[in-house]
Amino acid sequence: MRIAMWSGPRNLSTAMMYAFAARGDCAIRDEPFYAAYLARTGLDHPMREAIIASGETDPARIAARLTGPAPGGKAHFYQKHMCQHMIEGIPRGWMTGVTNVFLIRHPARVLASFADKYRSPTLADLGFVQQAELFDQVAAATGAAPLVIDSADIRTNPEAMLHRLCAALGLAFTPAMLRWPPGGHPDDGPWAPVWYGAVHRSTGFAGPEGPLPVLPDSLSAIADAALPHYQRLASHRLLPDPDMPRRG
Template sequence: MNKMIGLWAHPRSRSTVLERVFIERGDFEVFHEPFAHMAFTEASAIPSDEWDHSLPTTYEGIKEHLLTAKERSNVFHKDMCYHCLDDLKVDLGFLAQQANIFLIREPASSIISHHRVHPDMPIQAIGHKALYDIFCVVTKLTGTVPYVINADDLAAEPERVIRKLCDYLEIEFLPHAMTWKRECPPQWKTWRSWHVAAENSERIISPAKQQIDMTVLDQFPKLRELYEYHRTFYARMNEFCQ
Protein backbone atom coordinates (compact mmCIF):
# COMPACT_ATOMS: atom_id res chain seq x y z
CA MET A 1 0.00 0.00 0.00
CA ASN A 2 1.29 3.43 -0.91
CA LYS A 3 2.13 5.93 1.82
CA MET A 4 0.78 9.42 2.17
CA ILE A 5 2.64 11.96 4.29
CA GLY A 6 1.06 15.25 5.27
CA LEU A 7 3.53 17.92 6.39
CA TRP A 8 1.53 20.53 8.27
CA ALA A 9 3.37 23.79 8.81
CA HIS A 10 2.94 27.54 9.03
CA PRO A 11 4.31 30.19 6.66
CA ARG A 12 8.06 30.87 6.78
CA SER A 13 8.80 27.71 8.73
CA ARG A 14 11.39 26.27 6.31
CA SER A 15 8.75 23.79 5.17
CA THR A 16 9.56 24.32 1.49
CA VAL A 17 13.18 23.25 1.87
CA LEU A 18 12.03 20.15 3.77
CA GLU A 19 9.62 19.47 0.93
CA ARG A 20 12.55 19.75 -1.49
CA VAL A 21 14.13 16.70 0.16
CA PHE A 22 11.05 14.68 -0.77
CA ILE A 23 11.08 16.06 -4.32
CA GLU A 24 14.69 14.93 -4.67
CA ARG A 25 13.97 11.45 -3.28
CA GLY A 26 12.10 10.55 -6.45
CA ASP A 27 9.84 7.97 -4.79
CA PHE A 28 7.03 10.35 -3.79
CA GLU A 29 4.61 12.43 -5.82
CA VAL A 30 4.93 15.81 -4.15
CA PHE A 31 2.20 18.45 -3.84
CA HIS A 32 3.04 21.99 -2.73
CA GLU A 33 0.29 23.65 -0.67
CA PRO A 34 -2.64 22.22 -2.63
CA PHE A 35 -5.19 23.51 -0.11
CA ALA A 36 -4.02 27.07 -0.80
CA HIS A 37 -6.13 26.79 -3.93
CA MET A 38 -9.29 26.75 -1.83
CA ALA A 39 -8.07 29.66 0.30
CA PHE A 40 -6.88 31.99 -2.47
CA THR A 41 -7.25 32.83 -6.15
CA GLU A 42 -4.88 34.63 -8.45
CA ALA A 43 -6.88 37.79 -7.68
CA SER A 44 -6.21 37.55 -3.92
CA ALA A 45 -4.06 40.15 -2.21
CA ILE A 46 -1.43 37.58 -1.23
CA PRO A 47 1.59 37.65 -3.59
CA SER A 48 1.47 34.85 -6.17
CA ASP A 49 3.04 34.07 -9.53
CA GLU A 50 2.09 31.44 -12.15
CA TRP A 51 -1.32 30.25 -10.97
CA ASP A 52 -1.96 26.53 -11.48
CA HIS A 53 -5.49 26.24 -12.87
CA SER A 54 -5.25 22.45 -13.05
CA LEU A 55 -5.77 22.01 -9.29
CA PRO A 56 -9.26 21.78 -7.76
CA THR A 57 -10.44 24.76 -5.72
CA THR A 58 -12.67 23.07 -3.12
CA TYR A 59 -11.71 21.11 -0.04
CA GLU A 60 -13.36 17.93 -1.25
CA GLY A 61 -11.86 18.29 -4.71
CA ILE A 62 -8.33 18.81 -3.41
CA LYS A 63 -8.65 15.93 -0.96
CA GLU A 64 -9.83 13.57 -3.70
CA HIS A 65 -6.98 14.78 -5.92
CA LEU A 66 -4.49 13.69 -3.24
CA LEU A 67 -6.20 10.38 -2.51
CA THR A 68 -6.34 9.54 -6.23
CA ALA A 69 -2.60 10.22 -6.46
CA LYS A 70 -2.07 7.88 -3.50
CA GLU A 71 -3.62 5.06 -5.51
CA ARG A 72 -0.77 5.24 -8.02
CA SER A 73 2.23 6.30 -5.89
CA ASN A 74 3.51 7.44 -2.54
CA VAL A 75 2.32 10.98 -1.84
CA PHE A 76 3.88 13.84 0.10
CA HIS A 77 1.91 17.05 0.49
CA LYS A 78 2.89 20.16 2.39
CA ASP A 79 0.34 22.70 3.50
CA MET A 80 -0.70 25.32 6.03
CA CYS A 81 -3.53 24.30 8.34
CA TYR A 82 -5.12 27.72 8.19
CA HIS A 83 -5.82 27.20 4.48
CA CYS A 84 -8.39 24.51 5.25
CA LEU A 85 -8.83 24.58 9.03
CA ASP A 86 -12.60 24.29 9.41
CA ASP A 87 -12.83 21.35 6.99
CA LEU A 88 -9.65 19.63 8.13
CA LYS A 89 -10.32 19.58 11.84
CA VAL A 90 -13.53 17.56 11.39
CA ASP A 91 -12.23 15.29 8.61
CA LEU A 92 -10.81 12.52 10.77
CA GLY A 93 -11.06 10.04 7.92
CA PHE A 94 -8.64 12.02 5.78
CA LEU A 95 -6.19 12.58 8.62
CA ALA A 96 -6.30 8.88 9.48
CA GLN A 97 -5.16 7.92 5.96
CA GLN A 98 -1.75 9.57 6.27
CA ALA A 99 1.23 10.13 8.48
CA ASN A 100 0.77 13.64 9.86
CA ILE A 101 3.98 15.45 10.77
CA PHE A 102 4.32 19.01 12.03
CA LEU A 103 6.98 21.67 11.52
CA ILE A 104 7.30 24.75 13.74
CA ARG A 105 9.60 27.74 13.82
CA GLU A 106 10.07 30.32 16.55
CA PRO A 107 7.32 32.88 15.81
CA ALA A 108 9.43 36.04 15.95
CA SER A 109 11.63 34.65 13.16
CA SER A 110 8.72 33.46 11.03
CA ILE A 111 6.67 36.64 11.56
CA ILE A 112 9.54 38.94 10.60
CA SER A 113 10.26 36.81 7.52
CA HIS A 114 6.55 36.77 6.63
CA HIS A 115 6.32 40.54 6.96
CA ARG A 116 9.10 41.02 4.41
CA VAL A 117 7.08 39.17 1.76
CA HIS A 118 3.51 40.11 2.72
CA PRO A 119 3.31 43.06 5.13
CA ASP A 120 -0.50 43.00 5.22
CA MET A 121 -0.89 39.42 6.38
CA PRO A 122 -3.88 38.83 8.70
CA ILE A 123 -3.47 37.25 12.12
CA GLN A 124 -4.60 33.77 11.08
CA ALA A 125 -1.97 33.68 8.31
CA ILE A 126 0.84 33.49 10.86
CA GLY A 127 -0.43 29.96 11.27
CA HIS A 128 0.72 28.70 14.67
CA LYS A 129 -2.81 28.66 16.17
CA ALA A 130 -4.30 26.66 13.29
CA LEU A 131 -1.32 24.30 13.36
CA TYR A 132 -1.84 23.70 17.07
CA ASP A 133 -5.54 23.04 16.50
CA ILE A 134 -4.77 20.23 14.04
CA PHE A 135 -1.96 18.94 16.26
CA CYS A 136 -4.58 18.48 19.00
CA VAL A 137 -7.03 16.82 16.60
CA VAL A 138 -4.39 14.32 15.45
CA THR A 139 -3.33 13.64 19.04
CA LYS A 140 -6.90 12.79 19.99
CA LEU A 141 -7.46 10.77 16.81
CA THR A 142 -4.36 8.60 17.16
CA GLY A 143 -3.95 8.51 20.92
CA THR A 144 -0.31 9.52 20.52
CA VAL A 145 1.53 12.83 20.20
CA PRO A 146 2.27 13.57 16.52
CA TYR A 147 5.79 13.97 15.19
CA VAL A 148 7.02 17.56 15.57
CA ILE A 149 10.17 19.08 14.07
CA ASN A 150 11.63 22.44 15.06
CA ALA A 151 12.89 24.33 12.01
CA ASP A 152 15.97 25.52 13.86
CA ASP A 153 16.97 21.90 14.52
CA LEU A 154 16.38 21.09 10.85
CA ALA A 155 18.65 23.96 9.78
CA ALA A 156 21.36 23.16 12.32
CA GLU A 157 21.53 19.38 11.82
CA PRO A 158 19.68 18.49 8.62
CA GLU A 159 21.03 14.98 8.15
CA ARG A 160 20.33 13.94 11.74
CA VAL A 161 16.80 15.38 11.60
CA ILE A 162 15.98 13.84 8.21
CA ARG A 163 17.42 10.44 9.20
CA LYS A 164 15.29 10.44 12.34
CA LEU A 165 12.22 11.48 10.35
CA CYS A 166 12.81 8.68 7.85
CA ASP A 167 13.04 6.17 10.71
CA TYR A 168 9.75 7.44 12.08
CA LEU A 169 8.07 7.24 8.66
CA GLU A 170 9.61 3.82 8.00
CA ILE A 171 11.17 4.93 4.73
CA GLU A 172 14.77 4.64 3.60
CA PHE A 173 17.09 7.58 4.17
CA LEU A 174 18.42 8.55 0.73
CA PRO A 175 21.66 10.60 0.89
CA HIS A 176 21.23 11.92 -2.65
CA ALA A 177 18.06 13.76 -1.57
CA MET A 178 20.04 16.06 0.71
CA THR A 179 21.51 18.10 -2.17
CA TRP A 180 20.03 19.51 -5.37
CA LYS A 181 20.43 21.94 -8.25
CA ARG A 182 19.50 25.59 -7.91
CA GLU A 183 16.17 25.69 -9.69
CA CYS A 184 12.45 26.19 -9.19
CA PRO A 185 10.61 22.87 -9.12
CA PRO A 186 7.28 22.97 -11.01
CA GLN A 187 5.37 22.61 -7.73
CA TRP A 188 6.61 26.01 -6.52
CA LYS A 189 5.71 28.19 -9.50
CA THR A 190 2.45 29.54 -8.09
CA TRP A 191 4.23 30.85 -4.98
CA ARG A 192 7.68 31.35 -6.46
CA SER A 193 8.26 34.79 -4.95
CA TRP A 194 7.89 33.25 -1.48
CA HIS A 195 10.64 30.71 -2.09
CA VAL A 196 13.56 32.71 -3.47
CA ALA A 197 16.00 31.40 -0.86
CA ALA A 198 14.85 27.81 -1.30
CA GLU A 199 15.08 28.08 -5.08
CA ASN A 200 18.65 29.37 -4.83
CA SER A 201 19.75 26.76 -2.33
CA GLU A 202 21.67 23.55 -2.95
CA ARG A 203 21.03 21.96 0.44
CA ILE A 204 19.56 22.74 3.83
CA ILE A 205 21.83 25.23 5.52
CA SER A 206 21.94 26.83 8.93
CA PRO A 207 22.03 30.62 8.77
CA ALA A 208 24.76 32.39 10.66
CA LYS A 209 24.06 32.38 14.38
CA GLN A 210 22.50 35.67 15.25
CA GLN A 211 20.14 37.05 17.83
CA ILE A 212 16.60 37.63 16.63
CA ASP A 213 16.12 41.38 16.33
CA MET A 214 13.06 41.71 18.55
CA THR A 215 13.12 45.48 18.08
CA VAL A 216 11.58 44.89 14.64
CA LEU A 217 8.43 43.73 16.41
CA ASP A 218 8.29 47.02 18.28
CA GLN A 219 8.79 49.06 15.13
CA PHE A 220 5.54 47.59 13.84
CA PRO A 221 2.97 47.26 16.65
CA LYS A 222 0.94 44.81 14.58
CA LEU A 223 3.89 42.40 14.52
CA ARG A 224 4.21 42.51 18.31
CA GLU A 225 0.48 41.67 18.54
CA LEU A 226 0.91 38.74 16.16
CA TYR A 227 3.89 37.48 18.13
CA GLU A 228 2.16 37.68 21.51
CA TYR A 229 -0.85 35.80 20.16
CA HIS A 230 1.04 32.94 18.50
CA ARG A 231 4.00 32.31 20.80
CA THR A 232 1.92 30.29 23.28
CA PHE A 233 0.92 27.79 20.61
CA TYR A 234 4.52 27.49 19.45
CA ALA A 235 5.70 26.86 23.01
CA ARG A 236 3.12 24.13 23.56
CA MET A 237 4.15 22.25 20.42
CA ASN A 238 7.85 22.81 20.97
CA GLU A 239 7.65 20.68 24.11
CA PHE A 240 7.15 17.65 21.85
CA CYS A 241 9.87 18.23 19.25
CA GLN A 242 11.81 15.15 18.22
Protein backbone atom coordinates in the same frame (compact mmCIF):
# COMPACT_ATOMS: atom_id res chain seq x y z
CA MET B 1 3.13 6.20 2.42
CA ARG B 2 1.27 9.52 2.34
CA ILE B 3 3.06 12.20 4.37
CA ALA B 4 1.22 15.45 5.18
CA MET B 5 3.67 18.10 6.43
CA TRP B 6 1.87 20.92 8.25
CA SER B 7 3.42 24.33 8.81
CA GLY B 8 2.83 28.04 8.47
CA PRO B 9 4.57 30.29 5.95
CA ARG B 10 8.33 31.01 6.01
CA ASN B 11 8.97 27.81 7.91
CA LEU B 12 11.51 25.79 5.87
CA SER B 13 8.56 24.03 4.28
CA THR B 14 9.72 24.40 0.67
CA ALA B 15 13.21 23.13 1.47
CA MET B 16 11.65 20.11 3.20
CA MET B 17 9.49 19.48 0.13
CA TYR B 18 12.59 19.60 -2.07
CA ALA B 19 14.41 17.22 0.28
CA PHE B 20 11.70 14.60 -0.05
CA ALA B 21 11.41 15.15 -3.80
CA ALA B 22 15.16 14.55 -4.08
CA ARG B 23 14.73 11.02 -2.72
CA GLY B 24 13.38 9.92 -6.07
CA ASP B 25 10.62 7.76 -4.58
CA CYS B 26 8.30 10.60 -3.48
CA ALA B 27 5.69 12.43 -5.49
CA ILE B 28 5.03 15.92 -4.08
CA ARG B 29 2.09 18.32 -3.90
CA ASP B 30 2.65 21.98 -3.10
CA GLU B 31 -0.08 23.57 -0.92
CA PRO B 32 -3.03 21.79 -2.56
CA PHE B 33 -5.69 23.79 -0.68
CA TYR B 34 -4.28 27.24 -1.52
CA ALA B 35 -6.63 27.96 -4.42
CA ALA B 36 -9.67 26.87 -2.40
CA TYR B 37 -8.52 28.99 0.54
CA LEU B 38 -8.19 32.12 -1.58
CA ALA B 39 -11.48 31.49 -3.37
CA ARG B 40 -13.35 31.14 -0.07
CA THR B 41 -11.69 33.96 1.89
CA GLY B 42 -11.30 36.60 -0.81
CA LEU B 43 -7.85 37.45 0.54
CA ASP B 44 -5.70 39.55 -1.76
CA HIS B 45 -2.52 37.46 -1.83
CA PRO B 46 0.19 37.96 -4.45
CA MET B 47 -0.78 36.19 -7.70
CA ARG B 48 -4.26 35.48 -6.34
CA GLU B 49 -6.01 35.13 -9.70
CA ALA B 50 -3.30 32.93 -11.18
CA ILE B 51 -3.38 30.64 -8.13
CA ILE B 52 -7.16 30.22 -8.30
CA ALA B 53 -7.13 29.73 -12.07
CA SER B 54 -4.46 27.03 -11.98
CA GLY B 55 -5.60 25.19 -8.84
CA GLU B 56 -8.49 23.05 -7.68
CA THR B 57 -11.09 24.95 -5.64
CA ASP B 58 -13.32 22.01 -4.66
CA PRO B 59 -12.00 20.82 -1.27
CA ALA B 60 -13.67 17.42 -1.52
CA ARG B 61 -11.92 16.67 -4.80
CA ILE B 62 -8.60 17.78 -3.33
CA ALA B 63 -9.06 15.53 -0.30
CA ALA B 64 -9.84 12.55 -2.53
CA ARG B 65 -6.60 13.06 -4.44
CA LEU B 66 -4.56 13.43 -1.27
CA THR B 67 -5.74 10.05 -0.01
CA GLY B 68 -5.48 8.34 -3.39
CA PRO B 69 -2.47 6.78 -5.13
CA ALA B 70 0.77 8.74 -5.28
CA PRO B 71 1.07 10.57 -8.62
CA GLY B 72 3.44 9.13 -11.18
CA GLY B 73 3.42 5.68 -9.64
CA LYS B 74 5.79 6.76 -6.87
CA ALA B 75 6.05 4.71 -3.69
CA HIS B 76 5.36 7.71 -1.42
CA PHE B 77 3.31 10.90 -1.58
CA TYR B 78 4.69 14.00 0.21
CA GLN B 79 2.20 16.82 0.70
CA LYS B 80 3.22 20.31 1.78
CA HIS B 81 0.30 21.95 3.62
CA MET B 82 -0.25 25.38 5.15
CA CYS B 83 -2.20 25.21 8.42
CA GLN B 84 -3.95 28.52 7.81
CA HIS B 85 -5.57 27.07 4.67
CA MET B 86 -7.75 24.73 6.77
CA ILE B 87 -10.62 27.16 7.24
CA GLU B 88 -14.29 26.32 7.79
CA GLY B 89 -15.57 24.36 4.82
CA ILE B 90 -12.25 22.63 4.15
CA PRO B 91 -12.69 18.98 5.19
CA ARG B 92 -10.35 17.43 7.74
CA GLY B 93 -11.58 13.86 7.94
CA TRP B 94 -9.14 12.82 5.21
CA MET B 95 -6.25 13.54 7.61
CA THR B 96 -6.69 10.13 9.22
CA GLY B 97 -5.65 8.60 5.89
CA VAL B 98 -2.19 10.18 5.92
CA THR B 99 0.80 10.35 8.27
CA ASN B 100 0.82 13.86 9.71
CA VAL B 101 3.99 15.73 10.65
CA PHE B 102 4.09 19.24 12.12
CA LEU B 103 6.93 21.52 11.08
CA ILE B 104 7.42 24.41 13.53
CA ARG B 105 9.52 27.57 13.69
CA HIS B 106 9.87 30.27 16.34
CA PRO B 107 7.25 32.97 15.63
CA ALA B 108 9.76 35.82 15.79
CA ARG B 109 11.67 34.30 12.87
CA VAL B 110 8.48 33.60 10.94
CA LEU B 111 7.26 37.17 11.34
CA ALA B 112 10.58 38.75 10.41
CA SER B 113 10.55 36.83 7.14
CA PHE B 114 6.83 36.97 6.36
CA ALA B 115 6.53 40.72 6.91
CA ASP B 116 9.08 41.28 4.13
CA LYS B 117 6.66 39.68 1.66
CA TYR B 118 3.20 40.47 3.05
CA ARG B 119 2.08 43.81 4.44
CA SER B 120 0.37 44.01 7.85
CA PRO B 121 0.27 40.30 8.73
CA THR B 122 -2.15 39.02 11.36
CA LEU B 123 -1.93 36.06 13.71
CA ALA B 124 -4.38 34.16 11.48
CA ASP B 125 -2.05 34.61 8.47
CA LEU B 126 0.74 32.71 10.22
CA GLY B 127 -1.03 29.48 11.07
CA PHE B 128 0.17 29.00 14.67
CA VAL B 129 -3.32 28.76 16.18
CA GLN B 130 -4.52 26.53 13.36
CA GLN B 131 -1.43 24.34 13.66
CA ALA B 132 -2.14 23.70 17.34
CA GLU B 133 -5.79 22.90 16.54
CA LEU B 134 -4.78 20.42 13.83
CA PHE B 135 -2.21 18.84 16.14
CA ASP B 136 -4.89 18.31 18.79
CA GLN B 137 -7.32 16.92 16.23
CA VAL B 138 -4.81 14.37 14.94
CA ALA B 139 -3.82 13.38 18.49
CA ALA B 140 -7.46 12.84 19.42
CA ALA B 141 -8.19 10.80 16.30
CA THR B 142 -5.12 8.57 16.58
CA GLY B 143 -4.65 8.39 20.34
CA ALA B 144 -1.06 9.61 20.12
CA ALA B 145 0.76 12.89 19.59
CA PRO B 146 1.80 13.24 15.94
CA LEU B 147 5.38 13.89 14.89
CA VAL B 148 6.79 17.40 15.36
CA ILE B 149 10.06 18.68 13.93
CA ASP B 150 11.59 22.13 14.48
CA SER B 151 13.14 23.97 11.55
CA ALA B 152 15.94 25.26 13.82
CA ASP B 153 17.01 21.68 14.58
CA ILE B 154 16.98 20.82 10.89
CA ARG B 155 19.13 23.79 9.94
CA THR B 156 21.57 23.04 12.74
CA ASN B 157 22.09 19.45 11.60
CA PRO B 158 20.06 18.47 8.52
CA GLU B 159 21.47 14.97 8.19
CA ALA B 160 20.88 14.05 11.82
CA MET B 161 17.35 15.41 11.91
CA LEU B 162 16.33 13.86 8.59
CA HIS B 163 17.68 10.56 9.89
CA ARG B 164 15.44 10.97 12.95
CA LEU B 165 12.41 11.96 10.91
CA CYS B 166 12.79 9.15 8.38
CA ALA B 167 13.22 6.61 11.17
CA ALA B 168 10.07 7.88 12.87
CA LEU B 169 8.19 7.59 9.58
CA GLY B 170 9.52 4.13 8.87
CA LEU B 171 11.46 5.28 5.81
CA ALA B 172 15.09 4.65 4.95
CA PHE B 173 17.16 7.84 5.02
CA THR B 174 19.07 8.63 1.85
CA PRO B 175 21.82 11.29 1.54
CA ALA B 176 20.05 12.48 -1.62
CA MET B 177 17.68 14.38 0.69
CA LEU B 178 20.45 16.82 1.56
CA ARG B 179 20.92 18.24 -1.95
CA TRP B 180 18.72 19.40 -4.81
CA PRO B 181 19.39 21.27 -8.06
CA PRO B 182 18.99 25.06 -8.06
CA GLY B 183 16.14 26.73 -9.86
CA GLY B 184 13.05 25.16 -8.32
CA HIS B 185 10.98 22.05 -8.93
CA PRO B 186 8.49 21.32 -11.74
CA ASP B 187 5.73 20.78 -9.16
CA ASP B 188 6.17 24.17 -7.47
CA GLY B 189 2.95 26.14 -7.12
CA PRO B 190 2.47 29.20 -9.36
CA TRP B 191 3.25 31.42 -6.34
CA ALA B 192 6.87 30.23 -6.36
CA PRO B 193 8.29 33.38 -8.04
CA VAL B 194 7.00 35.49 -5.13
CA TRP B 195 7.91 33.25 -2.19
CA TYR B 196 10.61 30.77 -3.19
CA GLY B 197 13.49 32.98 -4.32
CA ALA B 198 15.96 31.94 -1.62
CA VAL B 199 15.29 28.23 -1.89
CA HIS B 200 15.47 28.42 -5.70
CA ARG B 201 18.99 29.79 -5.33
CA SER B 202 19.91 27.03 -2.89
CA THR B 203 21.19 23.50 -3.39
CA GLY B 204 20.63 22.35 0.19
CA PHE B 205 19.60 23.47 3.65
CA ALA B 206 20.90 26.80 4.92
CA GLY B 207 23.12 26.80 7.99
CA PRO B 208 22.12 27.44 11.60
CA GLU B 209 20.18 30.61 12.34
CA GLY B 210 21.57 33.38 14.52
CA PRO B 211 19.92 35.18 17.45
CA LEU B 212 16.21 35.86 17.34
CA PRO B 213 15.36 39.00 15.36
CA VAL B 214 14.21 42.15 17.13
CA LEU B 215 10.71 42.95 15.92
CA PRO B 216 8.84 46.28 15.87
CA ASP B 217 6.08 46.55 18.45
CA SER B 218 3.33 45.79 15.93
CA LEU B 219 4.90 42.46 15.03
CA SER B 220 6.16 41.69 18.52
CA ALA B 221 2.60 41.57 19.83
CA ILE B 222 1.69 38.98 17.18
CA ALA B 223 4.77 36.92 18.03
CA ASP B 224 3.84 36.99 21.72
CA ALA B 225 0.36 35.70 20.88
CA ALA B 226 1.78 32.91 18.72
CA LEU B 227 4.51 31.85 21.15
CA PRO B 228 2.42 29.62 23.48
CA HIS B 229 1.18 27.59 20.51
CA TYR B 230 4.71 27.16 19.21
CA GLN B 231 6.05 26.21 22.65
CA ARG B 232 3.36 23.60 23.21
CA LEU B 233 4.17 21.82 19.97
CA ALA B 234 7.90 22.26 20.59
CA SER B 235 7.53 20.19 23.75
CA HIS B 236 6.71 17.22 21.46
CA ARG B 237 9.47 17.77 18.89
CA LEU B 238 11.90 15.12 17.74
CA LEU B 239 15.18 15.79 19.50
CA PRO B 240 18.58 15.72 17.81
CA ASP B 241 20.50 12.48 18.13
CA PRO B 242 23.42 13.18 20.51
CA ASP B 243 25.51 10.52 18.74
CA MET B 244 25.33 12.26 15.36
CA PRO B 245 28.08 14.81 14.64
CA ARG B 246 26.85 18.39 14.44
CA ARG B 247 26.96 20.25 11.15
CA GLY B 248 30.13 22.30 10.55
